[in-house]
Amino acid sequence: MTIHAITVLGHDRPGIIADTTARLAGLGLNLEDSTMTRLRGHFAMTLLCAGEATTEAIQADLEPIASDGSLTVTVYELPEEQAPAAAGQLFVLSVHGGDRPGIVSTVTAEIAAVGGNITDLTTRLSGDLYVVVAELELPADADVAVLEASVKRVTQELGVDATLRPIEADDL
Amino acid sequence: MSINERVLSWTEAELGVEGRVLDVVRAPAHVLSVPGKDVDPAAPETVQLAADLIATMRVSPGCVGLAADQVGVSARIFCVDVSTHVKTRTHHGTYVLCNAEVVEASRNEKAREGCMSVPDLTGDVKRASRLKVRGQLPVTGETVEIVTDAFEARCLQHEIDHTNGLLFIDRVAGAHALHQRQTYL
Numbered sequence: 142m143t144i145h146a147i148t149v150l151g152h153d154r155p156g157i158i159a160d161t162t163a164r165l166a167g168l169g170l171n172l173e174d175s176t177m178t179r180l181r182g183h184f185a186m187t188l189l190c191a192g193e194a195t196t197e198a199i200q201a202d203l204e205p206i207a208s209d210g211s212l213t214v215t216v217y218e219l220p221e222e223q224a225p226a227a228a229g230q231l232f233v234l235s236v237h238g239g240d241r242p243g244i245v246s247t248v249t250a251e252i253a254a255v256g257g258n259i260t261d262l263t264t265r266l267s268g269d270l271y272v273v274v275a276e277l278e279l280p281a282d283a284d285v286a287v288l289e290a291s292v293k294r295v296t297q298e299l300g301v302d303a304t305l306r307p308i309e310a311d312d313l
Numbered sequence: 314m315s316i317n318e319r320v321l322s323w324t325e326a327e328l329g330v331e332g333r334v335l336d337v338v339r340a341p342a343h344v345l346s347v348p349g350k351d352v353d354p355a356a357p358e359t360v361q362l363a364a365d366l367i368a369t370m371r372v373s374p375g376c377v378g379l380a381a382d383q384v385g386v387s388a389r390i391f392c393v394d395v396s397t398h399v400k401t402r403t404h405h406g407t408y409v410l411c412n413a414e415v416v417e418a419s420r421n422e423k424a425r426e427g428c429m430s431v432p433d434l435t436g437d438v439k440r441a442s443r444l445k446v447r448g449q450l451p452v453t454g455e456t457v458e459i460v461t462d463a464f465e466a467r468c469l470q471h472e473i474d475h476t477n478g479l480l481f482i483d484r485v486a487g488a489h490a491l492h493q494r495q496t497y498l
Protein backbone atom coordinates (compact mmCIF):
# COMPACT_ATOMS: atom_id res chain seq x y z
CA MET A 142 0.00 0.00 0.00
CA THR A 143 1.38 3.39 -1.00
CA ILE A 144 0.11 6.93 -0.67
CA HIS A 145 0.14 9.20 -3.71
CA ALA A 146 -0.39 12.95 -3.79
CA ILE A 147 -2.21 13.99 -6.93
CA THR A 148 -2.74 17.61 -7.91
CA VAL A 149 -5.03 18.84 -10.67
CA LEU A 150 -4.93 22.54 -11.50
CA GLY A 151 -6.34 24.56 -14.35
CA HIS A 152 -9.36 26.07 -16.07
CA ASP A 153 -12.55 25.24 -14.21
CA ARG A 154 -15.30 23.34 -15.98
CA PRO A 155 -18.02 20.87 -14.95
CA GLY A 156 -16.89 17.29 -14.52
CA ILE A 157 -13.26 17.63 -13.38
CA ILE A 158 -13.88 15.93 -10.02
CA ALA A 159 -16.16 13.25 -11.47
CA ASP A 160 -13.72 12.39 -14.23
CA THR A 161 -10.60 12.39 -12.04
CA THR A 162 -12.05 10.41 -9.16
CA ALA A 163 -13.63 7.85 -11.50
CA ARG A 164 -10.22 7.17 -13.01
CA LEU A 165 -8.65 6.84 -9.56
CA ALA A 166 -11.39 4.47 -8.44
CA GLY A 167 -10.77 2.44 -11.57
CA LEU A 168 -7.17 1.98 -10.42
CA GLY A 169 -8.38 0.74 -7.05
CA LEU A 170 -7.20 3.87 -5.27
CA ASN A 171 -8.94 5.03 -2.13
CA LEU A 172 -9.47 8.78 -1.91
CA GLU A 173 -8.35 9.86 1.56
CA ASP A 174 -7.72 13.48 2.58
CA SER A 175 -8.33 16.02 -0.16
CA THR A 176 -8.98 19.66 -0.83
CA MET A 177 -10.79 20.87 -3.92
CA THR A 178 -11.65 24.48 -4.57
CA ARG A 179 -11.95 27.20 -7.17
CA LEU A 180 -9.43 30.03 -7.08
CA ARG A 181 -10.31 32.95 -9.36
CA GLY A 182 -11.76 30.70 -12.05
CA HIS A 183 -9.02 28.10 -11.75
CA PHE A 184 -9.90 24.76 -10.24
CA ALA A 185 -7.33 23.38 -7.81
CA MET A 186 -7.38 20.04 -6.09
CA THR A 187 -4.93 18.04 -4.06
CA LEU A 188 -5.80 14.45 -3.31
CA LEU A 189 -4.10 11.88 -1.13
CA CYS A 190 -4.91 8.42 -2.45
CA ALA A 191 -4.03 5.04 -0.97
CA GLY A 192 -3.64 1.90 -3.07
CA GLU A 193 -1.35 -0.39 -4.97
CA ALA A 194 -1.12 1.52 -8.27
CA THR A 195 2.29 2.82 -9.29
CA THR A 196 3.07 6.45 -10.00
CA GLU A 197 3.49 5.62 -13.69
CA ALA A 198 0.13 3.85 -13.87
CA ILE A 199 -1.67 6.79 -12.23
CA GLN A 200 0.04 9.28 -14.52
CA ALA A 201 -0.93 7.26 -17.58
CA ASP A 202 -4.53 6.90 -16.47
CA LEU A 203 -4.92 10.64 -15.75
CA GLU A 204 -3.14 11.74 -18.91
CA PRO A 205 -6.39 12.18 -20.94
CA ILE A 206 -7.67 14.71 -18.38
CA ALA A 207 -4.79 17.02 -19.23
CA SER A 208 -4.59 16.25 -22.94
CA ASP A 209 -6.33 19.45 -24.10
CA GLY A 210 -3.85 21.57 -22.14
CA SER A 211 -6.43 23.19 -19.84
CA LEU A 212 -5.39 21.18 -16.78
CA THR A 213 -2.05 20.28 -15.25
CA VAL A 214 -1.81 16.99 -13.37
CA THR A 215 1.03 15.93 -11.09
CA VAL A 216 1.46 12.63 -9.27
CA TYR A 217 3.95 11.97 -6.45
CA GLU A 218 4.44 9.04 -4.14
CA LEU A 219 4.62 10.25 -0.57
CA PRO A 220 6.85 8.80 2.13
CA GLU A 221 5.37 7.35 5.28
CA GLU A 222 4.53 10.09 7.76
CA GLN A 223 4.34 9.81 11.50
CA ALA A 224 0.95 10.62 12.95
CA PRO A 225 0.84 14.25 14.11
CA ALA A 226 1.78 14.88 17.71
CA ALA A 227 -0.99 15.64 20.16
CA ALA A 228 -2.60 18.96 19.38
CA GLY A 229 -1.67 22.01 21.42
CA GLN A 230 -3.87 25.07 21.62
CA LEU A 231 -6.07 25.68 18.54
CA PHE A 232 -6.78 29.18 17.25
CA VAL A 233 -8.23 31.01 14.28
CA LEU A 234 -6.34 34.09 13.12
CA SER A 235 -8.19 36.57 10.90
CA VAL A 236 -6.24 39.33 9.17
CA HIS A 237 -7.81 41.87 6.84
CA GLY A 238 -6.95 45.20 5.33
CA GLY A 239 -5.69 46.91 2.24
CA ASP A 240 -3.88 44.63 -0.15
CA ARG A 241 -0.09 44.93 -0.12
CA PRO A 242 2.83 42.54 -0.48
CA GLY A 243 4.08 40.74 2.60
CA ILE A 244 0.98 40.34 4.75
CA VAL A 245 1.04 36.54 4.84
CA SER A 246 4.81 36.24 5.21
CA THR A 247 4.98 38.83 8.00
CA VAL A 248 2.14 37.38 10.05
CA THR A 249 3.10 33.76 9.61
CA ALA A 250 6.67 34.56 10.68
CA GLU A 251 5.32 35.64 14.07
CA ILE A 252 3.45 32.35 14.39
CA ALA A 253 6.50 30.33 13.41
CA ALA A 254 8.61 32.25 15.91
CA VAL A 255 6.61 30.78 18.81
CA GLY A 256 6.63 27.29 17.31
CA GLY A 257 3.07 27.60 16.04
CA ASN A 258 1.97 25.40 13.16
CA ILE A 259 -0.48 26.62 10.53
CA THR A 260 -2.78 23.73 9.70
CA ASP A 261 -5.04 25.52 7.23
CA LEU A 262 -4.95 28.90 5.57
CA THR A 263 -7.17 30.70 3.08
CA THR A 264 -6.59 34.07 1.45
CA ARG A 265 -9.09 36.10 -0.53
CA LEU A 266 -8.53 39.26 -2.53
CA SER A 267 -11.75 41.21 -2.97
CA GLY A 268 -11.19 44.56 -4.64
CA ASP A 269 -8.72 46.38 -2.39
CA LEU A 270 -9.55 44.14 0.56
CA TYR A 271 -7.16 41.32 1.39
CA VAL A 272 -8.29 38.70 3.89
CA VAL A 273 -6.29 35.92 5.52
CA VAL A 274 -7.91 33.29 7.73
CA ALA A 275 -5.53 30.79 9.29
CA GLU A 276 -6.06 27.91 11.68
CA LEU A 277 -3.16 27.51 14.10
CA GLU A 278 -1.85 24.90 16.46
CA LEU A 279 0.22 26.52 19.16
CA PRO A 280 2.48 24.61 21.54
CA ALA A 281 0.83 23.95 24.88
CA ASP A 282 3.33 26.22 26.59
CA ALA A 283 3.11 29.07 24.07
CA ASP A 284 2.23 32.44 25.57
CA VAL A 285 -0.85 33.39 23.56
CA ALA A 286 -0.90 36.94 24.90
CA VAL A 287 2.67 37.48 23.71
CA LEU A 288 1.84 36.10 20.26
CA GLU A 289 -1.30 38.23 20.07
CA ALA A 290 0.73 41.33 20.95
CA SER A 291 3.40 40.56 18.36
CA VAL A 292 0.77 39.88 15.66
CA LYS A 293 -0.99 43.15 16.54
CA ARG A 294 2.31 45.01 16.33
CA VAL A 295 3.28 43.71 12.89
CA THR A 296 -0.23 44.05 11.48
CA GLN A 297 -0.41 47.65 12.70
CA GLU A 298 2.87 48.29 10.91
CA LEU A 299 1.29 46.80 7.77
CA GLY A 300 -1.86 48.87 8.26
CA VAL A 301 -4.12 45.82 8.55
CA ASP A 302 -6.22 44.36 11.37
CA ALA A 303 -5.86 41.01 13.11
CA THR A 304 -8.04 38.97 15.45
CA LEU A 305 -6.86 35.82 17.24
CA ARG A 306 -9.57 33.60 18.71
CA PRO A 307 -9.53 30.12 20.22
CA ILE A 308 -11.27 27.43 18.20
CA GLU A 309 -14.19 26.06 20.13
CA ALA A 310 -14.77 22.39 19.61
CA ASP A 311 -18.10 21.24 20.98
CA ASP A 312 -17.80 17.59 21.98
CA LEU A 313 -21.21 16.01 22.05
CA MET B 314 -40.16 35.22 23.45
CA SER B 315 -41.27 38.42 25.18
CA ILE B 316 -41.62 41.33 22.75
CA ASN B 317 -40.58 44.80 23.87
CA GLU B 318 -43.73 46.66 22.83
CA ARG B 319 -42.04 50.04 23.12
CA VAL B 320 -39.41 49.06 20.55
CA LEU B 321 -41.95 47.33 18.32
CA SER B 322 -44.09 50.46 18.21
CA TRP B 323 -41.13 52.74 17.50
CA THR B 324 -41.02 54.23 14.01
CA GLU B 325 -38.69 56.68 12.31
CA ALA B 326 -41.51 59.25 12.53
CA GLU B 327 -40.30 59.80 16.12
CA LEU B 328 -37.08 61.20 14.72
CA GLY B 329 -38.91 64.13 13.15
CA VAL B 330 -36.28 64.65 10.47
CA GLU B 331 -35.93 63.46 6.92
CA GLY B 332 -33.27 60.82 6.35
CA ARG B 333 -30.68 61.20 3.63
CA VAL B 334 -29.25 58.30 1.67
CA LEU B 335 -25.53 58.12 2.39
CA ASP B 336 -22.73 56.25 0.65
CA VAL B 337 -21.82 52.94 2.28
CA VAL B 338 -18.09 52.55 2.86
CA ARG B 339 -16.32 49.29 2.12
CA ALA B 340 -13.47 47.45 3.78
CA PRO B 341 -10.57 48.13 4.05
CA ALA B 342 -11.83 51.58 5.11
CA HIS B 343 -10.18 52.37 8.46
CA VAL B 344 -13.43 53.57 10.05
CA LEU B 345 -14.74 49.98 9.98
CA SER B 346 -11.90 48.79 12.19
CA VAL B 347 -12.03 51.24 15.08
CA PRO B 348 -14.45 51.15 18.02
CA GLY B 349 -17.10 53.85 17.73
CA LYS B 350 -17.61 56.60 20.27
CA ASP B 351 -20.65 56.64 22.54
CA VAL B 352 -23.37 58.94 21.26
CA ASP B 353 -25.80 61.32 22.95
CA PRO B 354 -29.17 59.89 21.82
CA ALA B 355 -30.84 63.29 22.04
CA ALA B 356 -28.20 65.26 20.14
CA PRO B 357 -29.48 66.65 16.81
CA GLU B 358 -26.57 65.07 14.92
CA THR B 359 -27.43 61.66 16.43
CA VAL B 360 -31.08 62.01 15.46
CA GLN B 361 -30.15 63.01 11.91
CA LEU B 362 -27.70 60.12 11.70
CA ALA B 363 -30.44 57.72 12.87
CA ALA B 364 -32.72 58.95 10.10
CA ASP B 365 -29.90 58.71 7.55
CA LEU B 366 -29.11 55.13 8.56
CA ILE B 367 -32.74 54.08 8.09
CA ALA B 368 -33.01 55.91 4.75
CA THR B 369 -29.83 54.22 3.53
CA MET B 370 -30.95 50.81 4.78
CA ARG B 371 -34.30 51.20 3.02
CA VAL B 372 -32.78 51.81 -0.41
CA SER B 373 -30.19 49.02 -0.10
CA PRO B 374 -31.48 45.69 -1.45
CA GLY B 375 -31.47 42.94 1.18
CA CYS B 376 -30.14 45.26 3.90
CA VAL B 377 -31.49 44.35 7.36
CA GLY B 378 -29.20 46.53 9.45
CA LEU B 379 -26.73 49.35 9.07
CA ALA B 380 -24.23 50.76 11.54
CA ALA B 381 -22.84 54.30 11.61
CA ASP B 382 -19.30 53.23 10.77
CA GLN B 383 -20.67 51.81 7.52
CA VAL B 384 -21.57 55.34 6.45
CA GLY B 385 -18.21 56.65 7.63
CA VAL B 386 -19.17 57.83 11.12
CA SER B 387 -17.33 56.25 14.05
CA ALA B 388 -20.25 56.25 16.49
CA ARG B 389 -22.10 53.58 18.46
CA ILE B 390 -25.45 53.69 16.70
CA PHE B 391 -27.16 51.39 14.22
CA CYS B 392 -30.54 50.60 12.72
CA VAL B 393 -32.19 47.21 12.25
CA ASP B 394 -35.23 45.86 10.43
CA VAL B 395 -35.44 42.09 9.93
CA SER B 396 -39.24 42.04 9.85
CA THR B 397 -39.51 40.74 6.27
CA HIS B 398 -36.57 38.34 6.29
CA VAL B 399 -37.34 34.68 5.75
CA LYS B 400 -35.09 33.51 8.63
CA THR B 401 -36.71 35.81 11.18
CA ARG B 402 -38.72 34.42 14.07
CA THR B 403 -39.06 37.13 16.72
CA HIS B 404 -38.65 40.72 15.54
CA HIS B 405 -39.19 44.29 16.72
CA GLY B 406 -39.78 46.03 13.39
CA THR B 407 -37.63 49.00 12.45
CA TYR B 408 -35.61 50.63 15.21
CA VAL B 409 -32.40 52.42 16.01
CA LEU B 410 -30.23 51.66 19.03
CA CYS B 411 -27.57 53.88 20.54
CA ASN B 412 -24.68 52.63 22.69
CA ALA B 413 -26.00 49.07 22.55
CA GLU B 414 -24.38 46.13 24.28
CA VAL B 415 -25.02 42.42 24.60
CA VAL B 416 -26.35 41.55 28.06
CA GLU B 417 -26.97 37.82 27.64
CA ALA B 418 -26.15 35.44 24.81
CA SER B 419 -26.74 31.72 24.50
CA ARG B 420 -27.44 28.86 22.09
CA ASN B 421 -24.71 29.45 19.53
CA GLU B 422 -25.50 28.54 15.96
CA LYS B 423 -23.33 28.79 12.89
CA ALA B 424 -24.68 30.47 9.76
CA ARG B 425 -23.33 32.21 6.69
CA GLU B 426 -23.55 35.98 6.71
CA GLY B 427 -22.51 38.90 4.57
CA CYS B 428 -22.15 42.63 4.94
CA MET B 429 -22.68 45.65 2.68
CA SER B 430 -19.20 46.81 3.64
CA VAL B 431 -17.66 43.51 2.49
CA PRO B 432 -19.80 43.01 -0.59
CA ASP B 433 -17.97 40.20 -2.34
CA LEU B 434 -17.35 37.81 0.56
CA THR B 435 -19.49 35.83 2.96
CA GLY B 436 -18.48 33.89 6.05
CA ASP B 437 -19.69 31.18 8.39
CA VAL B 438 -20.01 32.76 11.82
CA LYS B 439 -21.09 31.22 15.09
CA ARG B 440 -23.40 33.55 17.02
CA ALA B 441 -25.91 33.30 19.84
CA SER B 442 -29.45 32.53 18.72
CA ARG B 443 -30.93 33.71 22.04
CA LEU B 444 -29.96 37.23 22.95
CA LYS B 445 -30.65 40.08 25.32
CA VAL B 446 -29.40 43.48 24.21
CA ARG B 447 -29.55 46.80 26.05
CA GLY B 448 -29.38 50.17 24.31
CA GLN B 449 -30.96 53.59 24.08
CA LEU B 450 -33.57 54.88 21.66
CA PRO B 451 -32.69 58.06 19.79
CA VAL B 452 -34.39 61.35 20.72
CA THR B 453 -35.71 60.24 24.13
CA GLY B 454 -32.65 58.32 25.25
CA GLU B 455 -34.89 55.72 26.90
CA THR B 456 -32.95 52.61 27.84
CA VAL B 457 -34.57 49.54 26.34
CA GLU B 458 -33.85 45.85 26.53
CA ILE B 459 -34.58 43.60 23.59
CA VAL B 460 -34.87 39.87 24.06
CA THR B 461 -34.89 38.11 20.75
CA ASP B 462 -33.79 35.06 18.81
CA ALA B 463 -32.81 33.63 15.43
CA PHE B 464 -32.11 36.15 12.69
CA GLU B 465 -32.78 39.30 14.71
CA ALA B 466 -30.29 38.05 17.31
CA ARG B 467 -27.68 37.46 14.59
CA CYS B 468 -28.32 40.86 13.05
CA LEU B 469 -28.02 42.66 16.40
CA GLN B 470 -24.71 40.94 17.17
CA HIS B 471 -23.40 41.81 13.69
CA GLU B 472 -24.35 45.48 14.16
CA ILE B 473 -23.00 45.67 17.71
CA ASP B 474 -19.75 44.22 16.36
CA HIS B 475 -19.65 47.12 13.88
CA THR B 476 -19.96 49.60 16.75
CA ASN B 477 -16.93 47.90 18.32
CA GLY B 478 -14.87 48.01 15.13
CA LEU B 479 -15.31 44.36 14.22
CA LEU B 480 -16.38 42.79 10.93
CA PHE B 481 -17.76 39.30 10.39
CA ILE B 482 -14.35 38.50 8.92
CA ASP B 483 -12.97 38.79 12.48
CA ARG B 484 -15.30 35.99 13.59
CA VAL B 485 -15.27 33.47 10.74
CA ALA B 486 -15.16 29.95 12.07
CA GLY B 487 -12.05 28.76 10.20
CA ALA B 488 -9.98 28.80 7.06
CA HIS B 489 -12.76 27.16 5.07
CA ALA B 490 -15.44 29.47 6.45
CA LEU B 491 -14.74 32.39 4.13
CA HIS B 492 -16.45 32.35 0.75
CA GLN B 493 -16.65 34.35 -2.44
CA ARG B 494 -20.22 35.62 -2.69
CA GLN B 495 -22.20 33.61 -5.24
CA THR B 496 -25.41 35.66 -5.40
CA TYR B 497 -26.13 39.35 -4.98
CA LEU B 498 -29.49 40.82 -3.90
